[in-house]
Amino acid sequence: MGIGARALRQRVRTAESEDWDFSEGRIFGSMCTQPAPAAVAAARRFVTSNLGNPGLAPGTARLEEEVVAVLLDLFHGPAFGAGGWVLSGGTEANITALWMARNASRKREVVLPESAHFSFVKAIDLLGLEPRWVPLDDQGRASLEDARKAIGPRTAAVVAIAGSTELGAVDPIPALAELARAHGVPLHVDAAFGGFVLPWAGPAAASVPFDLAVPGVTSLAVDPHKMGMAPVPAGVLLVRHREMARSIAVASPYLSSPQTTGLLGTRASSAVAATYAALMGLGHRGYASNVRRVLDLTAQLLAGGRALGLRPAVEPTMNIVAFLHRNPVAVQTWMLERGWDVSSVSAPSSLRFVVMPHATRGTVAALLRDLGSALRRFPP
Ligand SMILES: Cc1ncc(COP(=O)(O)O)c(C=O)c1O
Known part of the structure; x- marks a missing residue:
């Protein structure tokens, strides 16, 4: 370990040139x-800031509130009580959503479509959950009939996808949400990819609601670092009720806030600044x-x-x-x-x-x- 500054620069540039x-x-x-160039420029200004210690990053914390407010507006969150966080991406958002659902319900089963991203497989493993996989119809969407058979008294959460990773399919979210609501179960929408496409994809897409406008949708993941035009890493988790985070809160005595609710300790402020710049710039x-x-x-x-x-x-x-x-x-x-x-x-x-x-x-x-x-x- 340890080389001269010129050699170091050269090695870094060589590695950079090998990347696509x-x-x-x-x-x-x-x-x-x-x-978006403005998002890259904003991220660069925050590379040393850590939102995980919010007392030292009040500017980032304010930007995060603005990002969450803008996205709650875009995804039709309720006027009062909703919340959200800028995270590292869809994986963290999906794990966090299921973590909250498990802790709040003390149940173990998750009903999710076979099209669900592998981040849910990680969440299931980490959280000790039991998947109830729902087969897909011929357009790659979760079969409602099979979801009805899978949901039950042991269900902690239902997952629906707005823009599946492999086919870009959108599940029948209003019907799944109604089903989840009837069982008193939260419904998490993974719109990591589709969230920054569907709102502008024309009348056909607009006619199928997928977001917090749908009663019964309790959380939504959306990734600024995909179609949101922010640099990696940047994800967002929105929740209908801010108190949902209480079930995952832990004490963080050495930091400037007494409790922390996320998966990560250190958090990249650059993700917040970049997302803010992408949203407001575009x-x-x-x-x-x-x-x-x-x-x-x-x-x-x-x-x-x-x-x-x-x-x-x-x-x-x-x-x-x-x-x-x-x-x-x-x-x-x-x-x-x-x-x-x-x-x-x-x-x-x-x-x-x-x-x-x-x-x-x-x-x-x-x-x-x-x-x-x-x-x-x-x-x-
Ligand atoms: C629908 C969906 N959800 C979640 C993820 C995981 O996102 P990330 O790679 O940002 O963790 C992806 C990644 O492609 C995705 O397509």
Whole structure:
């Protein structure tokens, strides 16, 4: 350990140059993107600040309150009593939501769709929960009928997804929330990806409520570091009732606050500042134009894929397309050798593309050209 300043700089730059760069537009397998410049600039100003010790970070604490207020407004939280926190991402938000539900109910079962992100598998393991997996319908959404069979007196929480990781599917959230409410059980919505897409995705998306406007939805995860245009790491958890956090509060005697309610000790103030800058810098207009752009590019990719003989696994509702393919990993590997990052889904066996704001008409066209060559080798 220990090298000269020049050598150190060089090594860091070399490592940086080995990492993929969103700005080249060749990443179609990630849910992150090139963040808004104002968000990056804001994050840089807060790299030494720790919101985990809020007495030393009153400015960050105030920004966090503003972020939470703006997002409660966007996601239709109630006027009084709601709350939220800026966290490190969807994983932390999902674990925290289930942690609160388990402690408040002292029950162990979680009803969740088979499409749930693997962060829930971690939460289940860490919290000693028992999953009751709900199968999906042919559009990748949780089957309501099966959710009805899974819920019962031992249920601690129901989980619904607004924008599933693999297919971008949105569960029947109003019906699931009604079911959860009828059993007196909290419903957590994972909108880590969809939260910054659905509000601007047009009338079809707007007609299916997914957020705190739905009675029975008690918490919602949404990630600024995905479609929210903030740099990593930045997640948000919103709760209908601020007191829900009481069940996970622990004493924090050596810090400036007597109690702490989150999973982490040290918290990146940079996530708060970046999220604030992204939200306020882009505003509704910025997000709407971003979403319109990626949905147009998704339509271009869908049409191009169909022209190559591919069929989508489900009709896309947001900027994720999964094309059915019997050997997606072979195509993925072939594309990787040509400098493209694409991903695959195991069930249904598909090639998956996430069309993020760093994509352009040009990069989608170039991707389709190489995809055409790949498909001659590996037909769907
Ligand atoms: C729907 C959904 N939830 C949660 C997560 C986990 O988020 P993170 O990677 O920020 O922890 C993801 C990640 O892709 C996701 O797509």
